[in-house]
Amino acid sequence: MKNITVIGAGTMGNGIAHTFAQRDFNVNLVDISANALEKAISTIGKNLDRMVKKEKITEKEKISTLSNITTYTDISEGVKGVDLVVEAATENKELKLKIFGQLDNVCDEHTILASNTSSISITEIATVTNRAEKVIGMHFMNPVPIMKLVEVIRGKATSDQVTSTIMEMSKTLGKIPVEVNDAPGFVANRILMPMINEAIYTLHENISSVEGIDTVMMLGMSHPMGPLHLADFIGLDICLSILEVMHEGFGGKKYSPCPLLIEMVAAGKLGIKSGEGFYNYSDGSRNKKVAAQFSKN
Numbered sequence: 001m002k003n004i005t006v007i008g009a010g011t012m013g014n015g016i017a018h019t020f021a022q023r024d025f026n027v028n029l030v031d032i033s034a035n036a037l038e039k040a041i042s043t044i045g046k047n048l049d050r051m052v053k054k055e056k057i058t059e060k061e062k063i064s065t066l067s068n069i070t071t072y073t074d075i076s077e078g079v080k081g082v083d084l085v086v087e088a089a090t091e092n093k094e095l096k097l098k099i100f101g102q103l104d105n106v107c108d109e110h111t112i113l114a115s116n117t118s119s120i121s122i123t124e125i126a127t128v129t130n131r132a133e134k135v136i137g138m139h140f141m142n143p144v145p146i147m148k149l150v151e152v153i154r155g156k157a158t159s160d161q162v163t164s165t166i167m168e169m170s171k172t173l174g175k176i177p178v179e180v181n182d183a184p185g186f187v188a189n190r191i192l193m194p195m196i197n198e199a200i201y202t203l204h205e206n207i208s209s210v211e212g213i214d215t216v217m218m219l220g221m222s223h224p225m226g227p228l229h230l231a232d233f234i235g236l237d238i239c240l241s242i243l244e245v246m247h248e249g250f251g252g253k254k255y256s257p258c259p260l261l262i263e264m265v266a267a268g269k270l271g272i273k274s275g276e277g278f279y280n281y282s283d284g285s286r287n288k289k290v291a292a293q294f295s296k297n
């Protein structure tokens, strides 16, 4: 396998394209938005510059990584002759079902179709294709070039052969894959999202401030990043979508998204990618500056 396509050039798509390209795969990066593609290439360039500065890669490796990536706005052009597609478009079930139906029509018969979805059922995604045995979850973590884990999710029909191909490919990328079965939120988000949601409820109920809540979890539980800062990093829209999928799948208050989260997403406060979430990032930095004043009062 040498030729791959990444669908979606947002937070995750650019990281996935970067990671494959750095390991010498030919990467086609597809997005409906030409602007998103331009931004993705610029982000990959900046991240590679940082790696050169830290002497993790050479200038030559940076240039060859960038030259391994070609961008497309047309999905059928972007998947020609590829062995694997990794879909990392917006977390929305209808959208993903539409994309997978389209991919099944335009991809070669042998092409494996993977989704980077955080929570949507791989089994359900596979039903819109005629190759359910070749549909699998490949859940990278953010930021992709740095984080070691890949959650490899088997749908009900995913074959052993496809699973072992994706497990091996993850290792080729320098990652550590963990095989899990299909269920809402899989393992990572089923455990993480209730904690983030509870942190938001704690803020909503005015139990403490943004910084107070994050400090409790960092100093008290040795978490490297507080849950509210992590939510900003993931994207509040993504957190909301994941909680909605888990709420639909499991029911109960535990997964019911906090009204404050719903309110912030409606207001366009999506975290780092929009410049503001629980913290303010309006200078373009990925680090929190000033806590935004979000509480009931």
Ligand SMILES: NC(=O)c1ccc[n+]([C@@H]2O[C@H](COP(=O)([O-])OP(=O)(O)OC[C@H]3O[C@@H](n4cnc5c(N)ncnc54)[C@H](O)[C@@H]3O)[C@@H](O)[C@H]2O)c1
Pocket: 007, 008, 009, 010, 011, 012, 013, 030, 031, 032, 033, 036, 087, 088, 089, 090, 091, 092, 095, 099, 116, 117, 118, 119, 139, 140, 141, 142, 233, 234, 235, 238, 273
């Ligand atoms: N953000 C995270 O920390 C994180 C972590 C793991 C997995 N994920 C998952 O990765 C996926 C992408 O999340 P993200 O944070 O990168 O989202 P994002 O909002 O940053 O980017 C999504 C991109 O998809 C593009 N897109 C929308 N419809 C498309 C289509 N039909 N064809 C091609 N491109 C299309 C958008 O233009 C946008 O550029 C989601 O399924 C999400 O759940 C996110």
